Amino acid sequence: xxxxxxxxxxxxxxxxxxxxxxxxxxxxxxxxxxxxxxxxxxxxxxxxxxxxxxxxxxxxxxxxxxxxxxxxxxxxxxxxxxxxxxxxxxxxxxxxxxxxxxxxxxxxxxxxxxxxxxxxxxxxxxxxxxxxxxxxxxxxxxxxxxxxxxxxxxxxxxxxxxxxxxxxxxxxxxxxxxxxxxxxxxxxxxxxxxxxxxxxxxxxxxxxxxxxxxxxxxxxxxxxxxxxxxxxxxxxxxxxxxxxxxxxxxxxxxxxxxxxxxxxxxxxxxxxxxxxxxxxxxxxxxxxxxxxxxxxxxxxxxxxxxxxxxxxxxxxxxxxxxxxxxxxxxxxxxxxxxxxxxxxxxxxxxxxxxxxxxxxxxxxxxxxxxxxxxxxxxxxxxxxxxxxxxxxxxxxxxxxxxxxxxxxxxxxxxxxxxxxxxxxxxxxxxxxxxxxxxxx
Amino acid sequence: xxxxxxxxxxxxxxxxxxxxxxxxxxxxxxxxxxxxxxxxxxxxxxxxxxxxxxxxxxxxxxxxxxxxxxxxxxxxxxxxxxxxxxxxxxxxxxxxxxxxxxxxxxxxxxxxxxxxxxxxxxxxxxxxxxxxxxxxxxxxxxxxxxxxxxxxxxxxxxxxxxxxxxxxxxxxxxxxxxxx
Numbered sequence: 001x002x003x004x005x006x007x008x009x010x011x012x013x014x015x016x017x018x019x020x021x022x023x024x025x026x027x028x029x030x031x032x033x034x035x036x037x038x039x040x041x042x043x044x045x046x047x048x049x050x051x052x053x054x055x056x057x058x059x060x061x062x063x064x065x066x067x068x069x070x071x072x073x074x075x076x077x078x079x080x081x082x083x084x085x086x087x088x089x090x091x092x093x094x095x096x097x098x099x100x101x102x103x104x105x106x107x108x109x110x111x112x113x114x115x116x117x118x119x120x121x122x123x124x125x126x127x128x129x130x131x132x133x134x135x136x137x138x139x140x141x142x143x144x145x146x147x148x149x150x151x152x153x154x155x156x157x158x159x160x161x162x163x164x165x166x167x168x169x170x171x172x173x174x175x176x177x178x179x180x181x182x183x184x185x186x187x188x189x190x191x192x193x194x195x196x197x198x199x200x201x202x203x204x205x206x207x208x209x210x211x212x213x214x215x216x217x218x219x220x221x222x223x224x225x226x227x228x229x230x231x232x233x234x235x236x237x238x239x240x241x242x243x244x245x246x247x248x249x250x251x252x253x254x255x256x257x258x259x260x261x262x263x264x265x266x267x268x269x270x271x272x273x274x275x276x277x278x279x280x281x282x283x284x285x286x287x288x289x290x291x292x293x294x295x296x297x298x299x300x301x302x303x304x305x306x307x308x309x310x311x312x313x314x315x316x317x318x319x320x321x322x323x324x325x326x327x328x329x330x331x332x333x334x335x336x337x338x339x340x341x342x343x344x345x346x347x348x349x350x351x352x353x354x355x356x357x358x359x360x361x362x363x364x365x366x367x368x369x370x371x372x373x374x375x376x377x378x379x380x381x382x383x384x385x386x387x388x389x390x391x392x393x394x395x396x397x398x399x400x401x402x403x404x405x406x407x408x409x410x411x412x413x414x415x416x417x418x419x420x421x422x423x424x425x426x427x428x429x430x431x432x433x434x435x436x437x438x439x440x
Numbered sequence: 441x442x443x444x445x446x447x448x449x450x451x452x453x454x455x456x457x458x459x460x461x462x463x464x465x466x467x468x469x470x471x472x473x474x475x476x477x478x479x480x481x482x483x484x485x486x487x488x489x490x491x492x493x494x495x496x497x498x499x500x501x502x503x504x505x506x507x508x509x510x511x512x513x514x515x516x517x518x519x520x521x522x523x524x525x526x527x528x529x530x531x532x533x534x535x536x537x538x539x540x541x542x543x544x545x546x547x548x549x550x551x552x553x554x555x556x557x558x559x560x561x562x563x564x565x566x567x568x569x570x571x572x573x574x575x576x577x578x579x580x581x582x583x584x585x586x587x588x589x590x591x592x593x594x595x596x597x598x599x600x601x602x603x604x605x606x607x608x609x610x611x612x613x614x615x616x617x618x619x620x
Binding site for chain 1 (some may be wrong): 441457463464468473518524542594598609
């Protein structure tokens with residue numbers, strides 16, 4: 001019997017030739033990532049359990065990325081970044097993307113921004129490896145053909161001390177996405193379509209493996225959008241088999257050797273679904289659940305108060321290129337927030353040109369709010385002074401990944417999750433809008 | 441050794457996510473610091489829609505409901521361990537849900553904060569906030585004293601001794617898996 005790509009990675013990490021879904025196995029960890037929200041608690045668990053003078057298992061395999069609550073006057077939030085810094089110094093952590101000057105993020109060359117995108121851009125996501133992170137969207141890295149999932153502080157503290165974790169091997173649900181992608185669809189539409197089909201608990205405890213010609217033709221950033229939201233269906237991880245697109249991205253960012261794994265043709269799947277993407281339409285997830293799917297064109301009467309383009313799921317360079325494509329030459333009707341995921345994405349806004357203008361020029365000319373400092377920002381609400389936070393019971397179309405009550409701040413605010421195309425089109429009309437209205 | 445948990449229940453329905461259990465604005469609190477742990481408890485379930493009523497009375501540190509009864513997919517969303525910790529710190533001893541999100545369930549065991557029981561039937565439609573129940577750990581059942589009815593729970597299995605011990609580190613020491 002063959003194995004899936006996830007099973008093969010876990011078997012290797014467990015030092016075994018075969019593993020089966022449902023088995024509990026100890027795996028060796030290649031990378032542990034933590035950030036300013038869960039890092040201090042993880043460090044607290046590590047010190048409590050392994051001793052105040054304990055050393056981490058490998059100072060080159062821990063990646064510390066402040067990204068959640070950075071540009072805030074909240075003293076506890078600021079203190080939490082200080083805790084990361086002290087720990088990085090004490091333990092000689094090789095990869096710590098620090099920020100000390102919060103007034104001007106550009107004065108901090110080490111500062112990256114949103115952890116999942118920073119991990120990819122800094123070469124920490126590599127095929128065949130096992131990555132754990134104290135953030136549920138760690139599954140983002142599955143786009144690189146690796147096993148990546150989110151864990152709590154206690155498990156992360158355990159890894160800090162031992163480099164190992166006991167996990168259950170997940171069964172794999174395969175989603176084969178065939179056909180030609182229509183010009184008006186993005187990866188975000190596909191994953192919202194799938195979550196709407198299987199529900200927010202449809203992949204609980206399982207792997208979501210994305211395959212098919214539509215996936216093979218996607219850029220790494222679009223593949224990340226698919227895998228990022230596996231958790232929104234309850235999935236343990238998302239995966240995509242590595243190929244030339246993967247290798248090109250990874251080799252441009254790291255010299256570290258890696259091993260590729262592929263799902264066998266006779267592997268066992270928990271379920272196997274096939275989609276013809278050419279038949280799909282732009283969709284949104286209505287309040288208050290990522291599986292509350294509707295066609296964007298069916299929500300044309302929903303009046304909105306703002307648009308938010310940002311986060312690990314929807315704040316990558318490609319996401320802004322796509323938004324700019326719709327916005328260019330038009331004026332937005334509602335406040336439109338531009339929040340690049342990382343400092344690199346921020347730079348791209350000022351250098352990447354679409355039809356002769358930089359993305360930033362296109363956004364400003366169309367009336368968007370000036371691009372913000374890179375961070376998680378209002379995707380998850382945060383302290384009251386967080387940029388873009390929903391502080392009133394308003395309606396927002398957002399390229400982020402969650403729309404549970406209170407996700408972006410105020411708990412009666414309504415969030416419609418959408419692709420960058422749909423978000424941009426909605427900004428231009430002030431209503432939830434199918435991007436085909438603006439795509440010739 | 442027989443073990444029971446008794447007390448008033450707080451009833452919620454499906455897909456109660458971690459932002460409702462502990463909204464992101466409180467995540468600056470670090471659970472491994474004792475005073476901040478206590479504070480997390482005072483904010484438990486503060487993100488719920490108002491129709492549920494208050495889980496923790498404002499100004500209080502603890503809840504009067506040691507048991508939560510829920511529908512499907514309790515604890516979905518973020519991996520924040522602050523979620524089971526906020527509930528545990530508020531005085532919750534057990535949740536009885538139809539099903540759980542994976543990371544929340546795991547974090548319950550890892551921290552030992554509370555017991556994530558699974559019910560066989562959907563209890564959240566039948567039970568009401570404020571009713572008195574008893575969970576019997578050896579019989580794997582929950583008795584609703586207001587309804588005078590007994591309901592079967594799925595066995596906690598290998599998770600129970602881990603939570604009994606107080607989490608994975610305590611369990612690993614107790615059983616000799618790790619020293620010290």
